[in-house]
Amino acid sequence: MPEMSSSIATTPVFQRITTILDEKFGIPREDVTPDTVLDDIELDSLALIEVGLALQKQLGAQVRTEDLSGSATVADLYELVNTAVGGS
């Protein structure tokens, strides 16, 4: 759903995700959209947990790391984190 994806892209939580991917894994912000498949940016299974831990620290979001491995796209990751920080 393009509308939903583009609305996600402007949120602070999404911006936070792209910042972590850029700073920690060298993945340029412009390469990451909500529809980006995590496998395509060669984010390995540990990296997903590292992103989750960094988000937990920055946002105070209690994301269960075992739930993160179910994320296929950046939007999936966003939904997990956004729910955890009390977003709709």
Added chain:
Amino acid sequence: MTAAVVEGIGGWLPPRVVTNDELAARLDTSDEWIRTRTGIGARHVVSDGMTTSDLAVRAGANALKSAGTDSADMVILATTTPDRPCPATAPEVAHQLGLAGCPAFDVAAVCTGFLYALAAASGLIGTGAAGRVLVIGAEAFSTLVHPEDRSSAAVFGDGAGALLLRAGDEEEPGALGPVVLGSDGALSDLITVRAGGTEERTGVRPMEAQDRWFSMRGREVFGHAVTRMTQAALSAVDQAGWRPAEVDRLVGHQANLRILHAVAEQLDLPHDRLVVHLDQVGNTAAASIPLALDHAHATGRLRPGDRVALTAFGGGATWGATTLTWPSPAAV
């Protein structure tokens, strides 16, 4: 209150080194894959006929020598790989060190074993039950790993490290702070060797051939390890009356470089505060913290007066942390 104070330190690694390239020659892996995922470049492994007690005796002897003494009135051995299921290995180690007659017992908390052993030693010194305790972490962990398990073979190594603790004052350099410990048995399947215990002997569940070998659910361990090592370190640092930023050296259980980095980031500590030894020896389970301390002390990464935090997570699940201001024991 009487405190346990570090008086001596020693380590010992079996001479045989297995490089990543050697592993890659027989398993579907590569130096690049192992380094990227774990930070490990090589590990030491026992040769045929070499047991955990052999490693423990050498490390223990080095710790005694470092303190310039040949006496201790208690030996505590943290290990996941005792020489036999029964009896404990510590009495044999004490005997071989010329300490026969003193109390000696094993502690089993896998990679947190050394912290649990330090807590036991610290408590026994605090109550006056012991005046000088030799605390050893020793593992022949490679013997638990299936030769074709490429993940575990890349990670684990063998070795032993030891601290000699004596009764002293809590304000002295080398005095251990409160030891924070915890466990969660709901996670017992995360890091395990299923066979060999009463579950097998009484038929609680059917065992298969691979159940006699070590298994670990690495991704889940990663998240729990970072969270628990961070929380335990924060608690220990707080109880020591320090702020996290005042930690000069963080000596985490040497499981994986990415775990150590993540813990440092959670604590807002720069990576250069970490003591890293796993690049040379891999994950040596209960031996990893004393071996990392010994190496850092010998190479000048730890200096007298440094505020040091130790933190670990291991099978059980278990976790623990403590603090000390680094003293100036002789390097052996």
